[in-house]
Amino acid sequence: MAVALVCVILLLSTLMYFLFTDRAESTEEIPLGDDLPDGGFVEKKEEAADEPTEIVVDVKGAVKQPGIYRLPPDSRLYQAIEAAGGATDEANTDQLNLADFLIDGMAVIVPREGEELHDTTQGTGGEPHTGTGKVNINRASEAELQTLSGIGPTKAAAIVKDREENGPFKTVDDLTRVSGIGDKTLENIKDDITVR
Numbered sequence: 001m002a003v004a005l006v007c008v009i010l011l012l013s014t015l016m017y018f019l020f021t022d023r024a025e026s027t028e029e030i031p032l033g034d035d036l037p038d039g040g041f042v043e044k045k046e047e048a049a050d051e052p053t054e055i056v057v058d059v060k061g062a063v064k065q066p067g068i069y070r071l072p073p074d075s076r077l078y079q080a081i082e083a084a085g086g087a088t089d090e091a092n093t094d095q096l097n098l099a100d101f102l103i104d105g106m107a108v109i110v111p112r113e114g115e116e117l118h119d120t121t122q123g124t125g126g127e128p129h130t131g132t133g134k135v136n137i138n139r140a141s142e143a144e145l146q147t148l149s150g151i152g153p154t155k156a157a158a159i160v161k162d163r164e165e166n167g168p169f170k171t172v173d174d175l176t177r178v179s180g181i182g183d184k185t186l187e188n189i190k191d192d193i194t195v196r
Contacts, residue, residue, distance in 0.1 A: 055070070
């Protein structure tokens with residue numbers, strides 16, 4: 001009887017040992033970080049690849065070194081002017097919104113004293129004219145946004161607030177990130193708006 005009891009205890013001990021050992025080994029074998037296939041975190045890498053690493057802007061007018069400059073995404077207008085060596089003594093930066101976000105491919109024109117920015121396609125804080133008849137949702141004032149179907153004062157203010165806090169819209173579809181603007185509203189105005 002004692003021998004049988006000892007055998008049962010040994011058998012149970014052996015089973016428990018292998019049971020806990022298997023669990024520990026299975027935990028250790030879970031790949032983490034670099035051990036995952038293709039270096040791991042494939043989805044995150046793909047998302048990062050979609051994000052632009054730089055934007056290109058053309059800085060001209062009353063700056064010390066006019067030219068094409070590459071800047072980090074979400075750069076501001078004043079940073080483009082700094083990249084071009086800064087404004088000259090004859091520059092009139094009062095017409096510019098120096099805190100405005102830059103957009104890839106835009107031209108930044110710094111006016112001289114006595115000059116006025118009538119052609120605002122360069123995106124220097126003026127009206128959102130695009131040359132296409134479309135409203136540039138990255139540059140339009142609240143009043144101009146209200147010319148769009150279904151966009152009243154509340155939604156127009158929300159659009160301006162969103163782009164000031166989160167940066168420019170990269171595509172017109174990004175407009176749905178604004179509270180109060182859904183797919184239906186976007187569909188109604190999609191042909192009338194642009195982000196460039």
